[in-house]
């Protein structure tokens with residue numbers, strides 16, 4: 705499981721002004737990871753444009769931060785409607801950080817967030833060859849089925865309850881505290 709105690713990195717929601725860091729992370733993905741993430745090979749221009757439009761898509765983005773840099777991320781994007789009950793999730797972990805539990809940790813966060821937002825169906829589009837993503841999804845009892853040659857991981861998070869709302873609030877609070885600590889490290893003179 706990912707170490708989110710601050711030794712190696714920390715997972716938290718992106719704050720305003722951090723979308724640029726997210727774009728930098730996506731640009732660092734190697735060609736194969738880009739193809740698996742976006743379902744096709746994409747160039748730098750596509751990624752830059754994609755990151756620029758994140759706010760318009762109303763996505764919640766979690767980042768795995770090492771210092772100020774993001775090396776893995778998860779996006780939860782509501783699908784249509786004023787009160788959407790369906791959402792799409794997408795994941796990206798830079799090669800050097802893969803297979804260390806970060807993707808699993810990110811999917812756990814996304815499911816919790818989906819629950820608190822009343823999302824009842826979560827889609828994870830991934831290519832049929834993407835055994836790693838399927839393995840991660842199966843850890844959360846996702847039901848996988850084939851659709852037009854792609855694998856769609858479909859899972860129904862439970863309805864929100866006080867515990868899930870509290871957990872997400874705690875995650876956010878912790879992210880804020882870590883942010884404050886980081887700022888202190890940056891701006892306060894060494895003791």
Ligand SMILES: CC(C)(COP(=O)(O)OP(=O)(O)OC[C@H]1O[C@@H](n2cnc3c(N)ncnc32)[C@H](O)[C@@H]1OP(=O)(O)O)[C@@H](O)C(=O)NCCC(=O)NCCS
Nearest residue numbers: 737740741794795796797802803804805806807808835839
């Ligand atoms: C898919 C991805 C998000 C997974 O994140 P990750 O941090 O590498 O995943 P984790 O370390 O949490 O878990 C990986 C699991 O897959 C297993 N695995 C690794 N290679 C595998 C393979 N070829 N076949 C099956 N399982 C495999 C690992 O053993 C691990 O399972 P375990 O925890 O039971 O040992 C990440 O690898 C990635 O970003 N890939 C490129 C982009 C992508 O595919 N995005 C998903 C589509 S939206």
